[in-house]
Amino acid sequence: MTDVLLFAASTGLDQLWAARMQMALTLGVHIILACFGVGFPVLMLIAEGRYLRTGDAIWKTLARRWSKAFAVMFAVGAVSGTVLSFELGMLWPKFMGTFGAVIGLPFTLEGFAFFIEAIFAGIYFYGWDKLSPRVHLLTGLAIAVSGLASAWFVVTSNAWMNQPRGFDLINGVAVNIDPIAAMLNPATGAQTTHMIFAAYMVTGFSVAAFYAWERLRGRDMAYQRHAMALGLFLGMVFALPQFVVGDWAAKMVAQTQPVKLAAMEGQFQTEVSAPLRIGGWPNEETRRTEYALELPGMLSWLAYGDTNAKVDGLDEFPRDETPPVAVVHIAFQVMVGGGSYLAALTLWGIGCLVWKRHLPRQRLFLFALVAAGPIVVLALEAGWVVTEVGRQPWIVHGIMRTKDAVTHAPGMEKVFWITLAIYTLLTVMTIGILRLLARSPLEAAADGS
Amino acid sequence: MAPEAIILAILWGALTLYLLFGGADFGVGIWEVNTALQSTERERNLLYKAIGPVWEANHVWLIFFLVCTHAAFPRAYAALGQALWVPLLIAIVGIVFRGAAYAFRANLLGQRTQRTIWEIVFAVASTVAPFFLGAAAGAVASGKLEFNDAGEYQGDILLGWISPLAIFTGFFTVGVCAFLSAVYLLRESVNQQHDDLVKVWRRRALVTGVIMGVLSLLGVAFLAFEPESFWSDFHERSLPLFGIGIASGFAALVALWYTWPLAATIAAASTVTCVIWGWGVAQYPFLLPPNLTIKNCKTSDSVLWAMLWSIAVGMVIVVPSLWWLLAIFKGAHHDASKKSSGY
Ligand code: HDD
Ligand code: HEM
Ligand code: HEM
Numbered sequence: 205m206t207d208v209l210l211f212a213a214s215t216g217l218d219q220l221w222a223a224r225m226q227m228a229l230t231l232g233v234h235i236i237l238a239c240f241g242v243g244f245p246v247l248m249l250i251a252e253g254r255y256l257r258t259g260d261a262i263w264k265t266l267a268r269r270w271s272k273a274f275a276v277m278f279a280v281g282a283v284s285g286t287v288l289s290f291e292l293g294m295l296w297p298k299f300m301g302t303f304g305a306v307i308g309l310p311f312t313l314e315g316f317a318f319f320i321e322a323i324f325a326g327i328y329f330y331g332w333d334k335l336s337p338r339v340h341l342l343t344g345l346a347i348a349v350s351g352l353a354s355a356w357f358v359v360t361s362n363a364w365m366n367q368p369r370g371f372d373l374i375n376g377v378a379v380n381i382d383p384i385a386a387m388l389n390p391a392t393g394a395q396t397t398h399m400i401f402a403a404y405m406v407t408g409f410s411v412a413a414f415y416a417w418e419r420l421r422g423r424d425m426a427y428q429r430h431a432m433a434l435g436l437f438l439g440m441v442f443a444l445p446q447f448v449v450g451d452w453a454a455k456m457v458a459q460t461q462p463v464k465l466a467a468m469e470g471q472f473q474t475e476v477s478a479p480l481r482i483g484g485w486p487n488e489e490t491r492r493t494e495y496a497l498e499l500p501g502m503l504s505w506l507a508y509g510d511t512n513a514k515v516d517g518l519d520e521f522p523r524d525e526t527p528p529v530a531v532v533h534i535a536f537q538v539m540v541g542g543g544s545y546l547a548a549l550t551l552w553g554i555g556c557l558v559w560k561r562h563l564p565r566q567r568l569f570l571f572a573l574v575a576a577g578p579i580v581v582l583a584l585e586a587g588w589v590v591t592e593v594g595r596q597p598w599i600v601h602g603i604m605r606t607k608d609a610v611t612h613a614p615g616m617e618k619v620f621w622i623t624l625a626i627y628t629l630l631t632v633m634t635i636g637i638l639r640l641l642a643r644s645p646l647e648a649a650a651d652g653s
Numbered sequence: 654m655a656p657e658a659i660i661l662a663i664l665w666g667a668l669t670l671y672l673l674f675g676g677a678d679f680g681v682g683i684w685e686v687n688t689a690l691q692s693t694e695r696e697r698n699l700l701y702k703a704i705g706p707v708w709e710a711n712h713v714w715l716i717f718f719l720v721c722t723h724a725a726f727p728r729a730y731a732a733l734g735q736a737l738w739v740p741l742l743i744a745i746v747g748i749v750f751r752g753a754a755y756a757f758r759a760n761l762l763g764q765r766t767q768r769t770i771w772e773i774v775f776a777v778a779s780t781v782a783p784f785f786l787g788a789a790a791g792a793v794a795s796g797k798l799e800f801n802d803a804g805e806y807q808g809d810i811l812l813g814w815i816s817p818l819a820i821f822t823g824f825f826t827v828g829v830c831a832f833l834s835a836v837y838l839l840r841e842s843v844n845q846q847h848d849d850l851v852k853v854w855r856r857r858a859l860v861t862g863v864i865m866g867v868l869s870l871l872g873v874a875f876l877a878f879e880p881e882s883f884w885s886d887f888h889e890r891s892l893p894l895f896g897i898g899i900a901s902g903f904a905a906l907v908a909l910w911y912t913w914p915l916a917a918t919i920a921a922a923s924t925v926t927c928v929i930w931g932w933g934v935a936q937y938p939f940l941l942p943p944n945l946t947i948k949n950c951k952t953s954d955s956v957l958w959a960m961l962w963s964i965a966v967g968m969v970i971v972v973p974s975l976w977w978l979l980a981i982f983k984g985a986h987h988d989a990s991k992k993s994s995g996y
Contacts, residue, residue, distance in 0.1 A: 276756045282709060283752035289719045290745050293734035300723055301731030305952030308724020309959050315713070315720040316967035322709035323974045327981060330706040334981055346974075381953040613738045613810050626746065630753050637760050 220607050222616040223295045226623055228592070230287055232585055233627055237281030239584065241321075242355050242400065243407025244274040245348035247434055252341055262430050268332065273641050275329050280634050282322070295616075299599050299609040302378055306371050307361040309383035317354035321347055352400060359399045363391035366591070367460050368600050390460055394453040395591075401442045401449055402587065406580050408439025409546060413577025414642070416570040433563060436553065436573070439580070443550040446543060451506065457594075458507035461601060462516045463525065464594040467532040469503055470496065471517045478503040478515035483537055486529040491519065493533065527596040535589035542583030549576055656957035657947045660725045661940075663964060664718060665933045669926050671714035673833065676826075676925075678704045678711050680834025682751060682779020683827060684857070685772065697772075699850055701759070703841045706982040708755065710975060715748075724960055726950040729940045733789075735806040736798045736941075737814055740785040747782030750774050780827060787826025791819035794932055796942035821875060825868055829925055832861040836905070836921045840914035855912055862906050862921075869902070869928070891931040898927030 248270050255263035289311075293300045324346040331340055364370075370386030371378040412435035415428045458465045465471070470486040470493030471478060480503040484496025501511035508515075518526050549572055556564040563569075599606040681700045704711075723730040734741065754775035761768040792798060792814040799808035806813075835858035842850035873895070905920035938946045951957065 272760070276760060278709065279756035280753055282712060283749045286712070286716060286719075286748055286752075287745055289716060289723075290734070290741060293723060293730045294738060294741060295734075297731035297734050300734070301728045304723040304727030304730055305725070305956045308720070308727070308952070308956055309963065311720040312724050312960050313963055313967070315717045316963070316971060318716065319710070319713045319967070319971050320974060322713050323971070323978050326706040326708070326710055327978055331981060379953060381956050383956050383959045611735060611738075613735060615811075619742065622746075626749065630749070633753065633757055637757055641760060 219612070219616050220610050222620045223610045224606070226616070226620045227291065227295060229620070229624060229627060230284065230291060232588070233631065234281065234284040234288055235584065235588060236406070236581060237277050237284060238355065239403040239406040240274070240277045240410075241281050242351040242403035243438065244270060244277070245344060245351055246404065247407065247411060247438060248274065249341065249344045249348055250434060250438075252337075252344060256337055256341060262427055265427065266431055266434070269641065271329055273638055275325070276634060276637055276641070278325055280630060282318075285318075294613070295611050296599065296609045297611050299604060302373075302376065302604065303368075303371075303600060306368075306378055306381050306383065306386045307364050310357040310360045310364075310387050314354050314357035317350045317357060321350040321354060324350070355400055355403060356396045359396045360387045360389075360392045362591070363395040364389050365599065366395070366595060366601050367391040368603055373603065391456055394449065394456045398446070398449045398453050398587075401446045402584050404442045405439050405446060405546065406584055408435045408437070408442070409573075409576045409580040411435030412439060413574050416573035418642075420567065420570050420574065432573075436563065439546070439576070440550045440553055443543075443546045447547060450540070450543060455507060458515075461595070463518065463521045464527065464532070464590075465507060466516060466518045466520075467527045467529045467594055468536040468590060469515075470529060470533040471503070471515055472519055472529075473517040474514065474520050475517060476504070476514045477501045477512050480506060481533075484533070486533045488529055525597065527594050532590055532594045535586040535593065538586035539583045539590060542579045542586065545579055546576060546583070549573065656954055656961060657725065657951040658938075659961060660721065660951075660957055661933075661937075661947050664721055664725075665930065667714050667718040667721065669929045671711075671718060672826075672829065672925055672929060673922050674707065674711035675714055676783065676830040677834040677837050678708060679751075679779045679783045679827075680830035680832070681838075682776045683783075683831045684834065685776035686780050687831070695847075696850060696853065699838065699841060699845070699847065703838060705759075707978060710978060712752070721960065721964075725952060725957060726940055726947065727952055729945055729950040732800055732806055732941055732945060733793075735810065736800070736808065737789045737792060738810050739812075740789040740792065740814055740819075744782050744785040744789065747778045747785065749778075751778035751782060754778060783826045783830050784823040788819045788823035789814070790826070790932075791822025792816060793941055794822065794936065795819060796936075796939075798941060800941060800944055802944055818875070821872060825865075825872060828861065828865045828868060829928075832858065832865050833921060833925065835861055836909070836914075836917050839909070839912070840918050843912070843914045851912065855909060858917070859906065859909050862902070862909060866902055866906070869899075890937075891935040894927045894931040894934060898924050898931060901927065 248267050251263045251267040251270065254260065255267060293304075324343045327335070328340065328343045328347060331343065335343070364386050367389040368386075369389040370382040370384070372380045412432050415432035415435065418424075418428045419432065454465070454468075457468070469478075470481050470484055472486070472491040472493065477500065479498035479500045481493050481496035481498055484493045486493045504513040504515055505511045507513065518529060552569065552572075553563055556562065595601055597605050597607065599609045681704055684700070685697075719730075722733075751774075754771045758768050758771040758775060761771065795816045795818040797816050798806065798813065801807050808814075835854055839851060839854035839858050842854055901920045901923040905917050905924060908914075908917035908920055936942055938948065940947050940950050
């Protein structure tokens with residue numbers, strides 16, 4: 205029977221491809237839930253805090269209803285995260301076997317952060333009537349802080365895959381491990397900040413998008429307006445700074461992973477005073493990025509602060525060390541395009557607030573906000589594609605190739621298709637449940653059942 | 654003491670707590686299977702209400718166990734992922750469906766059919782997951798997984814994990830989960846003064862307790878007659894633990910008979926603890942017998958010490974928080990008449 209399965213596995217998708225798709229799928233789903241895990245507690249906290257301040261029952265209703273939605277996403281997020289911790293060992297045994305310890309400290313710490321989050325989530329969800337309002341609010345704060353910490357820790361380990369530090373590799377064994385140096389590698393600062401801002405943006409804009417949609421469909425009451433304003437507020441706070449942090453991340457990539465930068469920008473030839481290419485299609489045959497709008501010298505300036513700086517092109521690197529250019533370039537365009545859209549929306553909002561002392565009321569703004577929901581999630585996923593695909597062919601930049609890390613277990617392809625089916629089912633169900641929660645009559649939430 | 658030994662003890666502690674807390678949560682689903690979802694709405698409410706607040710926290714013990722293993726004994730983690738490919742994949746599917754089903758059913762208040770479907774999923778997944786996690790543990794304990802000295806798995810990936818001991822521990826783990834949760838639910842029913850439920854759970858706990866007692870004796874016989882298992886020399890070390898285990902098993906049955914819920918809970922927990930530690934002590938210093946020990950799998954001491962310090966600091970926060978959580982929702986004196994905001 206083993207032989208039959210081995211045969212089946214050797215035909216069809218290749219092992220490495222299936223394992224990568226498996227990783228991308230499970231991470232891509234987890235990251236969305238994780239973002240809500242980081243962002244939602246903040247919204248609940250603000251709502252509950254406003255209730256305690258003002259006594260306005262709308263805020264309390266919001267906090268309670270959001271806490272139920274959060275509970276669902278938290279539960280699904282936790283199991284999807286558990287899948288990941290198994291997968292790292294099962295899909296990439298060489299990676300984990302060699303480097304598991306180097307990035308072990310942030311994962312251990314993340315374990316603790318998650319522990320605290322889970323404990324206080326239990327107290328928060330079920331403690332509405334058992335704790336004093338103030339103490340209850342504090343348990344919410346504990347969730348928000350530990351969610352933030354857990355995102356920070358886990359992203360340090362991803363940053364380490366981009367900038368491996370804190371060990372020596374001798375005969376394939378990592379020795380002289382310095383876990384702190386590994387955690388605080390050059391990529392950590394920009395990547396963790398960028399990710400955490402992204403998490404708040406995802407939560408904020410998705411929530412705002414949902415209530416904008418409700419308002420457009422005629423459910424335009426104080427409840428929806430409060431909810432939309434709060435979500436929008438969270439997203440707007442981070443939308444402009446995210447540009448600065450993204451620029452920081454790009455400068456970091458330029459210094460430490462020039463080949464990734466070249467792929468992001470579709471820069472095939474080394475060039476002095478390289479142009480910034482907006483859009484376009486990198487053609488790997490002709491080694492040119494076609495149809496792009498080129499802003500002369502801008503790439504050199506953005507990456508190195510000098511319009512005449514030299515930018516290394518992909519041709520500078522051995523062919524077997526360059527990532528797939530088109531995917532990385534387009535993903536990068538999608539992220540930056542999405543970020544720009546959200547920034548424009550934010551400027552509109554801020555402008556209106558400054559001049560008219562209220563948020564924009566035009567239907568156009570609401571429509572634009574509805575679109576912001578999918579767009580922010582798209583930007584998030586695209587950003588991860590830039591990071592992960594842009595690192596190829598390495599699983600650990602410059603040190604271990606992805607193909608050398610992958611498992612030899614049979615049936616990987618089948619596992620992938622089954623996972624795809626299961627995750628699709630769970631995604632559909634989760635969305636269904638969230639819609640059900642959103643549609644339950646407002647009063648029902650007040651008794652906490 | 655060498656840092657790897659301390660970490661190993663911590664890992665074993667986490668495993669024990671996962672079985673004691675998370676295992677009991679599995680048990681709730683197992684009871685739903687055993688009674689073919691025949692429980693009344695009231696019984697079921699007790700079930701789900703009992704696990705609601707502690708559900709997520711209990712699950713984290715598994716996560717903690719996993720991340721500490723991959724940080725401290727990376728080669729063993731990688732080796733496990735290969736050798737136990739099949740049982741772990743099935744266990745993951747179980748864990749995913751059970752976690753998701755739990756969240757879904759709680760919010761499907763109006764939809765009877767859909768809710769029932771997810772209750773069935775919850776029940777089945779809650780039985781499948783501990784079976785395969787237990788079988789995975791049994792496969793390790795059997796010492797029959799074929800690793801080479803570099804820690805690479807040489808055996809058959811699909812079938813190599815199957816052994817009589819693995820199948821036995823699979824069933825045994827399911828039984829342990831069911832027993833623990835019956836005992837805890839007895840305590841919960843007593844606290845909330847549901848006399849009829851007290852009767853139900855006392856009976857169920859007693860019956861499973863007796864079955865588990867017989868199974869354990871079988872298990873011991875099984876190990877004793879196992880032809881020259883590589884660790885038979887080590888058995889004697891764990892005899893005292895197995896002795897305490899048997900004694901507290903009897904104590905648990907007595908306490909159940911007289912409906913002393915707190916005593917029964919403590920005795921049951923102590924029995925389970927003795928089994929896990931008996932296993933650990935017996936195979937020490939082997940992590941994955943027959944050739945991966947904590948010495949040849951461990952990572953640098955610098956990492957181990959960093960982990961120990963962070964665990965020490967982390968526990969200073971986690972332990973009181975966890976205590977508080979349990980005190981709020983599981984304390985003996987919590988007000989039964991007050992309407993819980995749960996389900
Ligand atoms: C809401 C989502 C979002 C938005 C609006 C942006 N990003 Fe981003 N970006 C991410 C979400 C994201 C991310 C998904 O969170 C990534 C993936 C890995 C990471 O740490 O952050 C990321 C990665 C990432 C990287 C790769 C880092 C690496 O590989 O080490 C760069 C260079 C940028 N971003 C740059 C930008 C720029 C210049 C933006 C200007 C608009 C921008 N991002 C907006
Ligand atoms: C801490 C966070 C993360 C870690 C440790 C991590 C780790 C990994 C590993 C081990 C692989 C397989 C090896 C490789 O292809 O290089 C991988 C691939 C991949 N991951 Fe991540 N990942 C993280 C976050 C994410 C997220 C959030 C996404 C969201 C979409 C993502 C998307 C991908 C994709 C698309 C691939 C396939 C790349 C390719 O093979 O071309 N990753 N990641
Ligand atoms: C607060 C938000 C988050 C929650 C609630 C959450 C939940 C979880 C859980 C429960 C686990 C398994 C336990 C663990 O490894 O500690 C996990 C693992 C993981 N998460 Fe998340 N996560 C969050 C944020 C993130 C972010 C921001 C990323 C990626 C950018 C991410 C990527 C991963 C990866 C790669 C793993 C596997 C790591 C391992 O083996 O330990 N998570 N997550």
